[in-house]
Amino acid sequence: MLSAWFLSILSQTFLGYASVQWPMFLIDLAVLAVFVALVWKAPRSWPVWAAAFQLLAVASHVMVLLKLRPEISAFYTVLNMAAYGIMIAIAFGTFIAWQERRAVGLEET
Template sequence: MPETIFGQIGAVFMVATCAFALLKGDEPERIGGSVFAIAWFATLLIQGDGDLYSVQWGIFYLDLVMLTVFAGLAWKSHRAWPVWACAFQLLAVMGHIMNMTDMRPPITAFYAVINLAAYGVMACLIVGTFWAWQDRRAAGME
């Protein structure tokens, strides 16, 4: 579980975003919210807290899976938010690749990119869920 107050605020924001997507979204939003929540919990389980400066392969593979899911959603759905979520997720994957190729970015910059990319994905998910919810309300389906 997140140890700092900032981590706890981020966890509450993430859970609220995924719950909103699962409760009010259509199928693409539910898939995106589910994958994001599962990946977040898996990241908490596999991250190496004592080894901050080396490549964390498990988290890299999780980010690749999330990139693949968002790319598939962008390919198959007619919505715009998966394209933006895919772009933010690609930033996270590229941050891992920079770390792997030993380009030596400052580690704080690496973690800032990873965290901001996650918040970008959450913002895309919130906007996409809100649009889907409003479209259903306008159509009289809710």
């Protein structure tokens, strides 16, 4: 997620804010593929939420790609809120994993 964030910043710095941001779209698709792979393999619920929020970001890129002309403020709001949702899902997954490891550690001693 952090590497995708850095790549997004680099692509916006060098290419600017064009109408269809192809590098950002491809980065978001790659992150969605990673989350879908996690959903497929992980027996947890947080990857499902992270993938759902990432799908919102990809869908907003598709809207711009199809020239549905959403308000630019709405486009960036959806991207930002989806990013916050992904971070909350990852934080929740981290907290649950920490609780499970702590419970296992307490049982062994």
